[in-house]
Each structure stands twice: as C-alpha cells, then as structure tokens.
Amino acid sequence: MRASTIKPIDAHGATASVMPLPRTQRHTDRFASPEIDHFAFNFDDVRLAVITRQSTARTIHSERTNKLAYLSMIEIFQDLSQPEMEHIDKVTTMISTPKGKVFYSPHQDDSEVLFLLKKGTVDLYRINSQGKKLVTANLQAGDVFGKMPILGQRLGESYAEATSESLVCVMSRNDVENLLLKNSKVAIRLAEALGNRLSEAESRLEDMAFKSVASRLASLLLRIAEDTDWRGRRVVKGLTHQQLAEIIGTYRETVTLTLNELQTTGTIQTGRRKVTLIDEVQLAEIADR
Numbered sequence: 001m002r003a004s005t006i007k008p009i010d011a012h013g014a015t016a017s018v019m020p021l022p023r024t025q026r027h028t029d030r031f032a033s034p035e036i037d038h039f040a041f042n043f044d045d046v047r048l049a050v051i052t053r054q055s056t057a058r059t060i061h062s063e064r065t066n067k068l069a070y071l072s073m074i075e076i077f078q079d080l081s082q083p084e085m086e087h088i089d090k091v092t093t094m095i096s097t098p099k100g101k102v103f104y105s106p107h108q109d110d111s112e113v114l115f116l117l118k119k120g121t122v123d124l125y126r127i128n129s130q131g132k133k134l135v136t137a138n139l140q141a142g143d144v145f146g147k148m149p150i151l152g153q154r155l156g157e158s159y160a161e162a163t164s165e166s167l168v169c170v171m172s173r174n175d176v177e178n179l180l181l182k183n184s185k186v187a188i189r190l191a192e193a194l195g196n197r198l199s200e201a202e203s204r205l206e207d208m209a210f211k212s213v214a215s216r217l218a219s220l221l222l223r224i225a226e227d228t229d230w231r232g233r234r235v236v237k238g239l240t241h242q243q244l245a246e247i248i249g250t251y252r253e254t255v256t257l258t259l260n261e262l263q264t265t266g267t268i269q270t271g272r273r274k275v276t277l278i279d280e281v282q283l284a285e286i287a288d289r
Helices: 023-029 045-072 082-089 174-182 184-210 214-225 240-246 251-266 282-286
Strands: 093-097 102-104 114-119 122-127 131-140 144-147 157-164 164-171 234-237 268-271 273-279
Touching: 045 082, 082 174, 102 174, 114 174, 131 184, 131 240, 144 184, 164 174, 184 214, 214 240, 214 251, 214 273, 214 282, 240 251, 251 268
Parallel strands: none
Antiparallel strands: 093 164, 102 157, 114 144, 114 164, 122 131, 122 157, 234 273, 268 273
16 A cells, blocks of 8 residues: 655645745754744754864863873883873873973962973073072083972072073972882982083082183083084074173173174184084183183
8 A cells, every 4th residue: 555645735735836945944943943043953053063172172182192292201200100100190280381481480489390301492590689580500402400309409589581492390399209119210210310410500500609701601602502503503592681791690781792802713603593612622622621
C-alpha cells in the first residue's frame, strides 16, 4: 500500500504551493513565532563557536607543551623524569617580558619569589638618592635570582629590568622548599648556580675597587661581545655609553672619553650603539692592568 502524500491546504480548501526557503532562513524561521520573534538559531554560528573552542583548546595545550619544553631546558631541571617535570609545571609560572620592562622593584609586596631566567637578558640595578643608576648584575639565560633569604637571594632595593625579550620562570618560597626537599639533584644544581652568581659579584666588586675605568671597560667589552661582523670580528651591540657607564660604575662622559682613546689606538671601532673589537689581544692586556 503506497503511503499517501499530504499536501498543504490553503484557507479556501485549495492545494497551496510550497516555495522552498533559503538554507539559512529555514534554520532561523523554524523556531520563529510572534511571541518570541527575537529568537533565532543559526547552524553556522554554532559551527563557528565549536571551531573557536577547539582552537582555544589547541592553543592552551600548545602553551602548556611549550612551557614544559622551556622548563626542561633550564639547567637545574635537566634530567628530571616526566612526572617530576609535570609537577614543576604545576607549581611554576612562566612570564614573558619585553625589552625595557621592569618586572621587579623594591616597591612590590614582601612575598618571597625566585626567578629563573630561561631566555633573554636581565639587568639588576640600584638607584641612589641623586638618581644615579648602578648595575649590580648582568644576567644571562640560566641565571637564578630573586628575593628568597633561604637561598641567600636578597634583591633589597634592586630593580630587575629585561634588557632583551625574556622568558622568566617564577617560583614561590613554599614551592622551592618542597622541590629542594624532594629532589637532591635540583638542590645541588641550584647551589652551583648561586655559587656562580656570588663569584661573579665578587669579581665585579674587585674590579671596581682595584681597576681603572679603562680596565673595567675593556673587561666588559670582552665579556659581552656576542655578535660578529662580516670579517669575523666580535661586536658589542645595542648598548649606549650611558648603559656601559652604569654597568662599570662610572659616568657617561668618562666612558665616552675612554672609548675615544681606545679607538685612537686602533683597539676598537665605535659606531651607533656598536663597538667592534679590532685588537682583542691589546684589549685583554688593558683589562688585566
């Protein structure tokens, strides 16, 4: 028996013609009514919402994966097992700091915090009542610093400023204590890192006490020259005379005069925020004086 076809009937009993609605109108008008004429349902909107949620989930997963990768490359966390790394991932925060951003100052709260520099460079400095700035440390990737007396870390009146785009891992005192108690390898590596910081600070203090400005400047140039020019000569880039003066503890005018003298002797060549090391042997002799 064939199923009968039901056709719509108009008000006069005649068969009404049916005009197909556009796709989106069929979706929205299906739920339309005089009482709720503001309600509309669009499958395209739902599809977009689902795609957005999926994209957000992928982004969160990617960020967490990247954080674990960054943590595993920090020297004190190397060789830890996957469960240990996942625990560290839960108790740490990774922050990105653009160049020039001061992310720690003496005016912040009194909470204890430990920073582990994963990528980039950071300067620690102090400012006296006359506004003169003294850089107390130039930190590189892998260095540890912060405000945590149990580790001998006291920033005191220091500021921490990113001198290049940086990634910093942040840990609280409780998290550090638990980590050190549970993992002796991390404790040993952390002690080594802090020991290196102390040794560098002692060397800087010795240089400022016994060496001339020329010797301190020559030593600094040799230490921080990381780039090379087309001839293979090492180059210091991105630092002004003022910044060099703040690092070695002198005045900008003194640095400018010293750089001019070194250029006159053919030891270096200066440019805009650039110092090319022409004669490193001569520069090393000046640094040792």
